[in-house]
């Protein structure tokens with residue numbers, strides 16, 4: 810497991826991806842985490858040696874958008890270029 814970080818906020822609730830009570834949300838979140846890790850799990854900023862962080866937020870589990878946070882703009886751009894979440 811890499812040290813990339815995840816944060817989930819659904820309808821204003823902060824959700825711990827490793828401890829999701831709702832089984833439907835748990836599955837969606839697990840899929841998102843798996844998708845991101847498989848695409849960007851080994852990305853580390855060559856300049857700052859920092860892994861990116863991902864914030865998934867939305868009004869509901871069906872309308873999450875992904876934001877990338879990183880140590881610098883170059884890293885954020887690199888991560889964004891690398892990942893594509895299948896969003897409706």
Ligand SMILES: [Zn+2]
Nearest residue numbers: 854857880881
């Ligand atoms: Zn950097």
